[in-house]
Amino acid sequence: MKVKFFANYDKSADLLKRFKANYHIYDDGIIFTIDDDYDFAVVFNRTNEQLRTQAKVITVIQEPSWSPVHWNNRFLTQSDYLIIHDAQLFENTYQIELGKKVFECPSYMFYHDHIDKSLFMDTKVVQKTKRLSMIVSALSMDVGNYGKRLRLLRKILASDLDIDIFGRGFNISDERYKGGIEFKYTGLLPYEYSIAIENSNEKNYITEKFVDCVLCDVIPIYCGAPNLSQVYNDKYFHTINLDSHTIIDDIREIIKMPAPKQNLDSNKDRYFQQRNLYSLIKDLVKGD
Template sequence: MIKIKFLSNYDGSENLLRRFKANYAIYDHDLDFTIANDYDYAVVFNRTDEPINKKAKVITVIQEPSWSKAHEYIDFLLHSDYVIVHDPELFEKTHNLHIGGDVIASPSYMFYHDHVPHAFFETVANTKKEKKISMIVSYLNKPVGNYNKRIGLLNKILASDLDIDIYGKRLEIDDRRFKGAIEYKFTGLLPYEYSVAIENSNERNYVTEKFVDCVLCNTIPIYNGAPNIGDIYDERYFRIINLDSPTVIEDIKKIIEEPAPVSEINKGIYYNNYNLYKKLKEIIIDKRYDS
């Protein structure tokens, strides 16, 4: 039995394995997983400081934008056997390198935010949508990506009369629409028809939990992020906003005038097309990406 160990720059192997099993349907016993050092493949999210078993092959899964500090240590971009990355050309240009190994261009394989089994979202699938729109945002004001634009949109919302519920951490807001921090994102998504979802970066194929969390809760994302999102998910079940538009608040108001369409199509796309267990089988067993 082929054994896999998960490693990353942000969490330990035990927690990574727990999240992997929660996120993805493991529908057979073709692959085995371990937190010990007897593994055949290391699946590395972004990078790791932990020594890799010299006999193991390395599959690096990029989960961060091209400009992230997670990529300052570039060995895993250069020397992995396989690299799953959302935009290989952008990474090579940004870091002035040639990605090593077999490169697999793909929409991002991200864990959804809440640490709950994926079956949870089936049990709550029929939650009544009693509220119109939410926004979940934490104060991170970095000079890269969309951080400033996200906070800028929040400030525009607060200066408007948009009827919205706002949730988040590290925010000091004196406004009746601010509902405070929440432990689980589904609290701020399940009862809502729509939710504002802004990625940290507008990179091709970079679709993260910002979008997926909404989809799992059958909530329509009002989205700004991957420019090719319509090639990845069914465009009938999300809405796009331009953060630079001077009428962005009016644009949101116009969107939510209409009842949100009800569908689980995009949830099915996430579960079926972006199941990392399925992708690992394609790489390890089917040898689909061997050069």
């Protein structure tokens, strides 16, 4: 069986390249193609491209429920297989019945940097010389955690918290602000901890915000999916409440202790072994 990738945000050839860089493809159980001879279309969120009528459609949702990408999204209701993080939330939000076969599970997300996974295999040799980082953009929206994330940034800048801040779109006169970075891992690898705030607090919506940290052997200080501990090992992350009046002190309390070393059952291993999208696609294709 041949599989071709589609998305609302990238071309098939680039999606295939990223998929192979991101996931362990441990056998030849699937043939990937960028031509029109595919039997299965794997669609990330949605696509405006015309799909082969004979092809089965596997849709993988990677955006929160409120994203405009879901408005009038026929792939929510007409896909042969729909992989989604919170089925009831989507059905209630859009007053639709999802279909056809629905798999509710933690989000299958690419990590952020467009690099090969091999970089993350030997990160333990990198010395952790710094305590805390935060990677954040200036993007502001009236939904999700965007406003709260920027409010936390302002509180941090008003404090003397020992932190390095990375991100584009800011005009900040503070020596802790290091500017934008090309690759996210450069703002993670040297650090013990990093603040990671999802765009939305939805069940199972665990994105690269969290994953990028664990791949770099960094302990996330996290706000996002309320069921994170059901998916990842809670020995290797901390959570914070963005509405806490003592949030700066809460962060200080977390980082005053050295970050634990991730050995058995690390969250990096869980991501590569349990969140391998290749395995799921293969099971669906072979079981069809």
